[in-house]
Amino acid sequence: MSNDWVLKTFMVALVFSSLLSRAAIARGEGSGLVVGVEKHRVAVAFKYGNNEDLCIEFERCGVNSLMAISRMSLHKNPDPQPSTDSVLSEGKQIMKSCTDWVGPYIMKSLSFPDNGKPQFTGGWHGSNGDGTGNATARTTSYQTHTYGTTKIKKGTPVRCEKIVLTVTNKIQAYNLKKDVVKEVVEYTILPGQMRVNTLILALDNLVIIRYYGLQTQNSAWNGVISYITPTGEAAEPSVVSAKLNSASGGKKDFPEIRKYVLTSSDGKNELTAWLDREYGLGKMDNVLDTLPCAFTQKYGKSYFNLINGEEVKLRKGKKLYWRGGYVFRSGEK
Numbered sequence: 001m002s003n004d005w006v007l008k009t010f011m012v013a014l015v016f017s018s019l020l021s022r023a024a025i026a027r028g029e030g031s032g033l034v035v036g037v038e039k040h041r042v043a044v045a046f047k048y049g050n051n052e053d054l055c056i057e058f059e060r061c062g063v064n065s066l067m068a069i070s071r072m073s074l075h076k077n078p079d080p081q082p083s084t085d086s087v088l089s090e091g092k093q094i095m096k097s098c099t100d101w102v103g104p105y106i107m108k109s110l111s112f113p114d115n116g117k118p119q120f121t122g123g124w125h126g127s128n129g130d131g132t133g134n135a136t137a138r139t140t141s142y143q144t145h146t147y148g149t150t151k152i153k154k155g156t157p158v159r160c161e162k163i164v165l166t167v168t169n170k171i172q173a174y175n176l177k178k179d180v181v182k183e184v185v186e187y188t189i190l191p192g193q194m195r196v197n198t199l200i201l202a203l204d205n206l207v208i209i210r211y212y213g214l215q216t217q218n219s220a221w222n223g224v225i226s227y228i229t230p231t232g233e234a235a236e237p238s239v240v241s242a243k244l245n246s247a248s249g250g251k252k253d254f255p256e257i258r259k260y261v262l263t264s265s266d267g268k269n270e271l272t273a274w275l276d277r278e279y280g281l282g283k284m285d286n287v288l289d290t291l292p293c294a295f296t297q298k299y300g301k302s303y304f305n306l307i308n309g310e311e312v313k314l315r316k317g318k319k320l321y322w323r324g325g326y327v328f329r330s331g332e333k
Contacts, residue, residue, distance in 0.1 A: 032191035035146060036087030036157040040067070042144055042165055045075065045086035046191040049330030053077045053086040056189070058165060061097055062124035064137040067167045069101045072220065084157040094220040094269065099131075099301060100124045102185050102198060103212040109176040110205040110313075116175035118209060122183070137171040164188050173206060180204040188325075195325040202314040211307040214275055214324040218242050218300045221262035221271045225302060227294050228259045242302075247292035251284060251305075257293035260302055267331045275304050275324035282322045286310040 036043040048054035059070035073091035100123030119129035127133035148161030170179035188195040226234040227248035248257040259274035288309030296302040
């Protein structure tokens with residue numbers, strides 16, 4: 001048997017093995033996500049219980065047209081892998097965004113007189129301080145990168161193990177119609193969860209007066225909420241209605257709250273929001289001791305406190321950062 005024959009046989013086997021691996025990915029074997037990308041839309045689906053997929057969509061949203069979480073829907077699918085149909089069809093909508101999931105800022109430029117009214121800019125907030133008026137922020141770019149598949153083709157769903165969506169925004173101060181912050185939000189999506197990593201770069205000398213960072217729109221999880229410590233214990237009262245104003249207690253008394261858990265009124269959907277309390281703004285050094293680490297407003301949102309009560313001065317070129325995420329769980333029996 002010649003060495004040439006052995007080498008050729010080995011090369012044929014290697015190519016055949018590669019083709020089989022690619023075919024396995026295409027069939028969904030070992031692939032926990034389905035991703036669909038179109039113009040200004042990224043849809044990601046994963047298994048949610050035994051008989052459904054959950055699809056999370058990102059689109060340009062609100063008065064500022066920022067690339068952000070826009071919609072979530074459920075799709076019937078008894079198969080063990082998510083279906084490509086789940087990123088192509090509308091499904092049963094459980095949440096349509098009407099607000100931001102990564103928060104806006106109350107901040108002022110130090111290079112311009114402070115003759116404005118302190119109000120939020122960025123996120124879903126326009127020049128009127130709410131969701132109306134002129135834009136106060138813009139998405140300058142966004143990129144997707146998948147792991148465990150071939151390159152994404154627009155309009156063609158692919159299977160993968162993980163996707164990272166990186167969104168770059170520029171945001172104005174309330175007293176200056178000029179970009180003063182560059183915000184880079186990295187969404188890493190895995191089956192059943194989404195990690196959020198945010199970098200805030202000062203483009204001007206500025207002061208951030210209030211900033212919440214990670215938050216949730218509770219429309220699909222408006223039953224009860226619990227604020228949880230690292231040991232898994234809940235702040236008192238342990239369970240409260242998500243339709244009422246509530247809080248985790250003052251930071252002095254409950255300093256280690258690092259997640260909250262929302263459950264729908266029918267128990268079918270559960271959302272956990274968590275924050276890395278040892279990283280950057282997550283340390284909450286700029287939150288007064290009398291204020292809570294996390295809180296809920298009866299209009300249907302829950303928040304963490306990252307800057308509240310202790311202003312943060314940033315010189316041009318300086319950075320802030322935080323990280324946290326979401327866990328999605330079906331209550332299906």
